[in-house]
Amino acid sequence: MDDVLRTLRISAAGMRTQGTRLRVIAENVANADSLPTAPGEAPYRRKTVTFKNELDRATGVELVEVDRIGTDASAFPRRYQPGHPAADAAGYVLTPNVSTLIEMSDMREAERSYEANLNVIKSSKTMLNEIIDVLR
Amino acid sequence: MDAAQPELLHAIKQRMAWLGQRQAVLARNVANADTPGYRPRDLRPLGFAAMTGEPRSAVAMAATAPNHLPGRSRAGGFAERTDRHPYETAPAGNAVVLEEQMAKLNQTAVSHRLASELYRKHLAMINTAIGRR
Numbered sequence: 001m002d003d004v005l006r007t008l009r010i011s012a013a014g015m016r017t018q019g020t021r022l023r024v025i026a027e028n029v030a031n032a033d034s035l036p037t038a039p040g041e042a043p044y045r046r047k048t049v050t051f052k053n054e055l056d057r058a059t060g061v062e063l064v065e066v067d068r069i070g071t072d073a074s075a076f077p078r079r080y081q082p083g084h085p086a087a088d089a090a091g092y093v094l095t096p097n098v099s100t101l102i103e104m105s106d107m108r109e110a111e112r113s114y115e116a117n118l119n120v121i122k123s124s125k126t127m128l129n130e131i132i133d134v135l136r
Numbered sequence: 137m138d139a140a141q142p143e144l145l146h147a148i149k150q151r152m153a154w155l156g157q158r159q160a161v162l163a164r165n166v167a168n169a170d171t172p173g174y175r176p177r178d179l180r181p182l183g184f185a186a187m188t189g190e191p192r193s194a195v196a197m198a199a200t201a202p203n204h205l206p207g208r209s210r211a212g213g214f215a216e217r218t219d220r221h222p223y224e225t226a227p228a229g230n231a232v233v234l235e236e237q238m239a240k241l242n243q244t245a246v247s248h249r250l251a252s253e254l255y256r257k258h259l260a261m262i263n264t265a266i267g268r269r
Contacts, residue, residue, distance in 0.1 A: 003156035004160070007163040010163040011167055014166060057202075109170070113166075117167060119241070127156070130248060131152070
């Protein structure tokens, strides 16, 4: 019974990290058009999330956590728009290195993992109820 | 008739403990479905000898200071193993296949249900034998 209760903590940690991931994806999508305001400035740089598995010292359970929220180092695409205030001498504006398509597929993956964790919690709940039913 | 049969209750108890621990291992796999370099783990199958034999009398080290780590092997736990031949591995080195884990999870839930029902039936049988109900 102890193990099954532990399951709830593990899955809750998994859901929490997927929630953080969704938040970062939302930031990226929201800033997909955040252009610089002056020539030479950088536009919004895409953020990335990595996970790690860490031992929770208090309970002795390995929980998943957000390792760090980093940035995508890939080059900024350029768009020809001479009238823009941030356009350089040649008339090009740097745009954020966010691809909405990638963010959307990432979002689906986060959703899927979230659901999987939720299903684990549901199944554990059923198991706990079965154990309690033995007492009846 | 020997209705009490403590071995049977013991075997069911062992089985349920094994299933509970397996559930925790599978939950960890699912939670780490996106962790780079993570390889899924599973419990070694519970053999007949382990179900009926004496429980392993391993002694856990006591944590006497808050800085002590509990260690990887918990006393009385069943042996874990890392999945050596995963179905597929993501570019980041993660080998968890969610579908596979879900199938194992369902299998665990069904077996758990079976074990708990058997336990209940057995208790009901003892109740009948001692004249209750």
